[in-house]
Amino acid sequence: MYLFSGTSATYSCPLAMTDAATRVLLDLAPGGLRDRLVAGLTSRDPDQFITSGQWMTERTGGSDVGNSETIARPSRVVGDERRYTLHGVKWFTSATTSEMALTLARIDDGGTTPGSRGLSLFCVEIGREPGRGWTGIQVNRLKDKLGTKALPTAELTLDGVEATLIGEPGRGVANISGMLNVTRLYNAIASASRIRRACALARDYATRRSAFGARLIDLPLHQATLDDMDAEAAAVLALVLEGAALLGRSEAGTATEAERRRLRALIPIAKLTTAKQAVSIASEALECFGGAGYVEDTGVPRLLRDAQVLTIWEGTTNVLSLDVLRAEAREGAFTALVQDLAARAERSYANVAAGDLATLRAGVRSLIGQVKTNMSRGEAAMQAGARKIALTTGYLTEALLLAEAADAEPVAGEHLARFIAHRLRGPFEG
Structure with a gap:
């Protein structure tokens, strides 16, 4: 898919x-x-x-x-x-x-x-x-x-x-719950696939289009933009594959109780996070084509139009953020997900820079602290902060999965460094 x-x-x-x-x-x-x-x-x-x-x-x-x-x-x-x-x-x-x-x-x-x-x-x-x-x-x-x-x-x-x-x-609503894990995962897969296609088209165009006396691919700023997009694509794919692996174990009956709980929170978070990223990358890719990206007969505008449905179908960002709160209240699903993130953050990774690992660990601690603060302020604060918590959790999960992948594939470490700089640090940090 x-x-x-x-x-x-x-x-x-x-x-x-x-x-x-x-x-x-x-x-x-x-x-x-x-x-x-x-x-x-x-x-x-x-x-x-x-x-x-x-x-x-x-x-x-x-x-x-x-x-x-x-x-x-x-x-x-x-x-x-x-x-x-x-x-x-x-x-x-x-x-x-x-x-x-x-x-x-x-x-x-x-x-x-x-x-x-x-x-x-x-x-x-x-x-x-x-x-x-x-x-x-x-x-x-x-x-x-x-x-x-x-x-x-x-x-x-x-x-x-x-x-x-x-x-x-x-029992109709309860009976469709089994559908939602499947359709929301498909939505995330579609996001990953569309992001990869947008990146591929933008990079290919950069080898063919010249501006300011050089091919776009040879201009340092444009090359950095394309590399940032590729890093995002790698992060999204890592999250999608983790969701697929957990759903597979759940359907096969081999998932642990902690994995089943984690899956319940991971699927809506993966869907909402990757959908937002798909729209962002589609917009960036369109911009990479300049005026040609804004003209219908190139086919490029369709990338952006089609990406927007991913944030809406099977639950908007806000709806899914609140769904995570319900999953936590009923079965401790978000707790299981955060516990897994905390354990991953404390591991050692051969191809991850010390500064990047420190950022990931600080990010997980900050996430846990913000959740506790929201909880102490009551239900209204929990709901108001649910969207930011969900997106931050999604980005941290993507980053930690890239860190894990970097042990086998050094290029994942390069993607991780760019992804952290883009999503998890301030604009001029690191």
Whole structure:
């Protein structure tokens, strides 16, 4: 996915939701539904492969799915499947051309529970009638978006479309939690891939474009800019691979309790941090092309437009920062992550300069101190400071993973030095 995503027409989006839907179906779906769909979702045969959409967002809610208004009315029972008809409007549905979708709705049982506790998870198998379009679904319009224009995103009215209940009624939000680790990791992978592509394009252009009597690549300031971008790309990739390794161990059942807790905090932090970096690097790459980067027919502006969705899809920076607070309150997830950072910071690294290591150790101590200060000031201070804490944690994690990589790859030590100077020190320190 890292090699593919950056050059695809945002196809990693339906793949992310397909992977995540498979996880949910394997874990929670009734046997008939699981047997009917999983084979297609996991097939490598183009004639058999299907993708899944994700229809969660409504006009009343956005990230706050607890305000969802779609109603599910009991329809029939087929084997082990409880079927319902869905009625409501989904304002933003990704990968609308997929053969199935997961969505949330409130079961109309005469005593509908408000908020997220009243939501249940459903699977819609999209039926098509020749000459009439989708069964029980009306496409109101395709969204005119800032970017990701190659990916169809629609506003849908669900008018009696049949869907199968997944999991227990009223447990919809809890039941989609397994999806979020997968889709948020995909988002981080997409960030890493787009950053690498932006860096590659900017560096290649620098070997071809001349200004002020020399190629851009031979101008010290421009070379330093490109090197800083490459360091950021290396840091992002290190964080993404750590998230993938932890998720892999979790799914394989080999993760320790501390690793499972750390994963719960690491995934949202990785997603929000790498997404911010993707937008920053896309902007820097566009600037590296000068006027050509601002002209649509070069294709470069698309890098910036498409990167912006990464900060929004599957949770904005603020939403994910607050999610980390919830994960800490429920299972000590952030504590597990910080404990791991503190242990990494105290190790010795053969190819890391003493000054850089001192900066990392001071950064971890400062992070812990700031968290304690925020906690002492109460819940409002914790929430107000959550964004800065999350981003700082993301940058420190990236840096410490680069330090670890430097033992095997000296170039990682060079990337680390630049990354620390750019993200973790003042403008003229070091």
